Amino acid sequence: MEITLNSPLDMHLHLRDGDMLKLTAPLSADFAGAVIMPNLVPPVRTPAAMQEYDARIAAAMGAAAFTRYMTLFFTPQGEQELLAAKNTPGFFGFKLYPAGITTNSEGGISNIAQADTTLRIMEELEIPLLVHGESHGFVMDREQEFLAVYRHLATRYPRLRLSMEHITTAAALQLLDEFPNICATVTLQHLIITLDDVAGGALRPHLFCKPIAKRPEDRDALLQAALSGHPRLMFGSDSAPHPRSRKEACGCAAGVFTGPVALPKLAEIFAAHGALNQLQSFVSDNACRWYGLQPVQKTVTLQDTPMAVPTSYRSYGEQVVPMYAGESIGWSVVR
Ligand code: NCD
Ligand code: ZN
Secondary structure, rough: EEEEEEOOOOEOOOOOOOOHHHHHHHHHHHOOEEEEEOOOOOOOOOOHHHHHHHHHHHHHHHHOEEEEEEEEOOOOHHOOOOOOOOOOOEEEEEOEEEOOOOOOOOOOEEEHHHHHHHHHHHHHHHHOOOOOOOOOOOOOOOOHHHHHHHHHHHHHOOOOOEEOOOOHHHHHHHHHOOOEEEEEEOOHHHOOOOOOHHHHHOOOHHHHOOOOOOOOHHHHHHHHHHHHHOOEEEOOOOOOOOOOOHOOOOOOOOOOOOOOHHHHHHHHHHOOOOOOOHHHHHHHHHHHHHHHOOOOEEEEEEEEEOOOOOOOOOEOOOEEEEOOOOEEEOOOOOO
């Protein structure tokens, strides 16, 4: 069995910077493009910094054709700044982080009312707002508690292009159905694992991420929504590499590194459920239609011959451990 995908997109990707960028960028090059997260140290806040980062990503990708949809770290801004961002080549949207909620998000927003003027202008300018939707409550309840904020945003700014990033709960899916003006991304790991896989037996730090994996019924609902071709649910890997030493450590950093396994594993899952015909929508068409994207034309063919996943990827003095390290995946990319 095989499937050829047209211009697959990863709608939420962390590529980092420096040597880590050089190591990880080529490992996402089977995608035609990606929405690039801005949570560097310091975060990418200005169009100038964004363009410089974009150029470093382009260099790290080498010859691979890859459309970079760049994001800026959300801070309250006026119309001139927003217009400047919108007119910067490569700019896609703003990523809003609640202050301190995840890796390098200390400069985020602590009260959504601070963002009101900015969001009004973004609505007018049709600038997408991507949100890391977690409260500071109990870790299993954070996403559910944040749904009130999404509801507020979707109601108060009805024309805002709002994305719930990396949703992990059945409740978030219900909100998606309630508000036709919201879209959402979901990761590979949240279609597959639950909290049990992370911490139910021996602790598995490479599966630890924010938002944390939830309950079986959440995972099942997300998987069903993806397999059934929900038109506003898009693949966003949230592939978030950290050095091996920061994952296999006391105080393990949050993030699952899925870039190199994402497409083969998605093909395996969709094929196992007889839903290969929905994969194109999930990994490209839904996003292209919703945002009006035109990524580079590129095809990738996947087939049901196994991929042996390396125990780690290392170069430029960096080492990262992917999901399924040392294991075999049922599908692979045809080279
Ligand atoms: C991400 C990271 O490491 O940058 N970590 C994660 O667990 N997902 C940040 C994020 O998207 O929350
Ligand atoms: Zn992320």
